């Protein structure tokens with residue numbers, strides 16, 4: 210089976226590539242300069258050349274704070290760009306998995322977010338990703354939206370790598386403890402995406418397998434909890450670590466507002482697809498071990 214995925218260097222793209230062989234699939238990254246979601250003319254031709262059985266739209270403008278100062282660009286890439294990928298999926302007659310985010314929610318619910326809960330993004334990034342969901346749903350494609358959260362991996366830029374970098378020069382790092390979420394290993398997510406892609410291709414008419422699903426690491430954490438777990442894992446392997454000073458969001462001002470409750474309820478994915486990502490703590494340890502492995506430096 211051939212899976213075309215948008216983007217090249219992204220965490221999810223790289224994690225899909227790393228898992229492809231073991232999963233018995235071919236993953237074809239399709240990215241800039243050939244495919245630029247900010248200029249989505251010719252998306253269909255570029256994707257057609259990959260001869261995909263399924264398309265994953267994993268490319269996005271992901272700089273949450275920067276999006277506040279360039280909301281139009283974020284909207285073009287994450288909204289119209291996603292819509293263009295969906296129209297290409299219609300033309301090619303293949304299922305599309307659109308990757309979306311917990312930041313479509315406002316964080317006010319007292320429980321982990323379900324797929325049926327109302328969206329109300331707090332940030333320009335969240336609004337742009339919600340526009341992408343809407344465009345995909347309106348496209349007529351055979352679409353499935355996978356919302357994930359707090360993704361980390363050995364690739365690209367992410368919170369886990371930021372913490373390890375800060376620990377190299379600091380004894381203490383202040384980290385917010387009043388935002389709760391679902392840390393997600395891109396590697397675990399890639400395994401889920403591939404399993405879902407296989408199922409969607411094998412069972413083209415099954416509506417119960419399609420729609421919006423939440424897919425995040427099992428369990429919950431604050432960013433401070435996640436930082437502490439990173440430092441404990443790193444220290445145990447002789448890597449950099451720091452003390453975590455647990456602070457409030459108000460003491461760490463950022464351009465973008467983030468949900469205080471970002472936890473995703475992933476039970477629908479388990480019920481319909483039989484898929485469940487592992488508990489986040491073990492996956493963080495694996496990622497830290499990979500990052501500290503001597504062969505990387």
Ligand SMILES: NC(=O)C1=CN([C@@H]2O[C@H](COP(=O)(O)OP(=O)(O)OC[C@H]3O[C@@H](n4cnc5c(N)ncnc54)[C@H](OP(=O)(O)O)[C@@H]3O)[C@@H](O)[C@H]2O)C=CC1
Nearest residue numbers: 216217218219220221245246247268269271310357360365
């Ligand atoms: N990171 C996270 O914590 C979370 C991410 N998500 C979503 O998951 C998906 C994957 O995220 P992740 O892998 O972390 O992303 P990264 O930030 O690691 O990478 C972004 C990817 O998007 C590509 N991209 C950005 N702009 C364009 C453009 N104009 N045209 C084509 N490609 C572009 C990049 O291309 P290039 O390779 O050329 O640089 C890169 O491959 C995204 O949809 C994101 O919104 C959802 C929840 C959490």
Ligand SMILES: Cc1cn([C@H]2C[C@H](O)[C@@H](COP(=O)(O)OP(=O)(O)O[C@H]3O[C@@H](C)C(=O)[C@@H](O)[C@H]3O)O2)c(=O)[nH]c1=O
Nearest residue numbers: 271273310311358359360368371383384385432461467
């Ligand atoms: C670096 C740092 C961040 N923080 C806080 C700021 C913020 O509230 C939180 C996370 O910051 P980051 O900028 O790393 O994470 P952020 O860019 O908000 O991550 C988000 O990315 C997008 C793409 C998503 O879709 C989301 O699911 C989520 O993963 O941690 C600290 O408290 N101390 C620090 O030293």
Ligand SMILES: [Mg+2]
Nearest residue numbers: 271272273274
């Ligand atoms: Mg960020």
